[in-house]
């Protein structure tokens with residue numbers, strides 16, 4: 061029995077944790093489609109499955125590419141205290157001040173979003189359907205990551221405060237438990253963002269400000285729960301895994317005052333608004349008439365490679381564990 065418990069707890073703590081979890085990323089991209097105007101829905105609606113499924117490609121790429129990891133987070137508290145005036149928001153100024161190596165090692169999600177937004181705008185200008193879909197799906201991932209408080213903290217998995225596992229708890233376990241049953245994702249319409257850089261930094265600063273709450277509340281709650289109530293063993297796909305119990309998860313969500321639902325809703329709004337902004341900035345091309353409608357052999361192979369590496373491989377660079 062002891063052996064089983066040891067094996068399962070290892071499984072629990074060594075499972076790679078993903079930004080927002082695959083479940084939430086797929087939902088965010090899926091619901092973001094419904095905020096778009098009709099001129100964009102003609103493309104996004106028939107391709108909603110692709111947009112949703114491929115929202116997780118950037119996480120799969122972390123198994124292929126060393127440089128991928130830092131695009132998903134920023135350890136912003138490395139740069140001082142909120143609102144981190146020491147850290148320049150412009151990429152060139154930031155690398156001038158701290159060197160590119162250092163900036164990369166502490167994470168670069170806000171800057172990477174700007175790069176992706178630029179690429180998506182270009183794809184709209186080129187009227188390249190394959191590129192538009194691929195970049196929309198992936199941009200959605202990084203924007204959603206920027207909304208996760210623990211993606212803006214050095215203590216990203218509670219490893220500094222003995223709260224290992226909190227990363228996946230917040231962004232996977234709770235959405236999987238509650239999103240379909242209780243949360244509401246119908247959110248008005250996408251809006252034009254006049255300053256993309258400013259917008260995303262505001263979201264990152266909000267995430268950073270909330271990271272302390274995410275950690276503090278779990279710490280307090282943990283003290284009031286006996287360990288056998290805090291965790292439960294559940295069977296998933298034939299494997300028994302150690303999980304935060306439903307009772308513990310629901311209590312945590314209540315104490316956070318629905319922060320996770322709110323952050324997910326804000327992610328959906330932001331993702332849709334970035335897509336819309338890229339399209340407007342490209343001159344609102346007619347999406348009924350696009351070129352390159354089929355993915356090339358090379359692109360299809362890349363999708364396959366991502367899947368294979370993710371299934372078989374070890375994550376390159378930092379894991380949130």
Ligand SMILES: [Zn+2]
Nearest residue numbers: 079119132205
């Ligand atoms: Zn991610």
